[in-house]
Structure formats: structure tokens, C-alpha cells
Amino acid sequence: MQYWVSVIDYPINVGGRPFNSWPSFMIVCFELTVLFSAISAVIGMFALNGLPMPYHPVFNVQRFIDASKDGFFLVIEATDPKFDAEATGSFLKTLSPAGVWEVPY
Numbered sequence: 001m002q003y004w005v006s007v008i009d010y011p012i013n014v015g016g017r018p019f020n021s022w023p024s025f026m027i028v029c030f031e032l033t034v035l036f037s038a039i040s041a042v043i044g045m046f047a048l049n050g051l052p053m054p055y056h057p058v059f060n061v062q063r064f065i066d067a068s069k070d071g072f073f074l075v076i077e078a079t080d081p082k083f084d085a086e087a088t089g090s091f092l093k094t095l096s097p098a099g100v101w102e103v104p105y
Helices: 002-009 023-049 062-070 085-093
Strands: none
Touching (some): 002 023
8 A cells, every 4th residue: 555655646756765665664564563463462362361251150149249349259260170169168258258159150
């Protein structure tokens, strides 16, 4: 597109350079490289993090609505094969939380 505009459509001779002088195109190419790499990094981050996640089963817990007002909400998912529901629940209850809920999937 730069070549077409500078050489064919609207040629302007600046400083006696030829119309298709490649150094004049390098700055825009560098800036576009930085722009597209930043955009693809953000899109890749969203894709690898599984975002946006419009639904998660923890949204069904009644106290989840108050999580941003009262403090924070800790979610421990049971995807690890060494996960023990009773041991984790009893450990969390020793920390005197506002509540411990098991969320069915």
C-alpha cells in the first residue's frame, strides 16, 4: 500500500529521492511490526488463559456476588489427582473464613 501511494497514485519528490526509496518505508514497517506483535500477544494471552469465560460453576454460589465488596473469593478446583476434598475443606475451616462451600460441576 505504501508503494502504491508513494509511487503510483500520489508521487511526491521529497529531497530528490526516487519515488520507490525503501528507507522511507522502514519506519512504518517497524511500527506495524510492533503493533501487530502486541495485538497478537494480547490475543494469545486471552486464548491461553481461556478468556473470556462467560460462565463458571462458582457463579452459582450465593456469596459470590458479595466477593468484590467483602474481600475476596478463593476457588480451589479439584483437577489434581492428589486432591482430597475433606482434607482441603477442614484446612480451610481452620483459617476462620466466612464460609466454605463445595460447588458441584
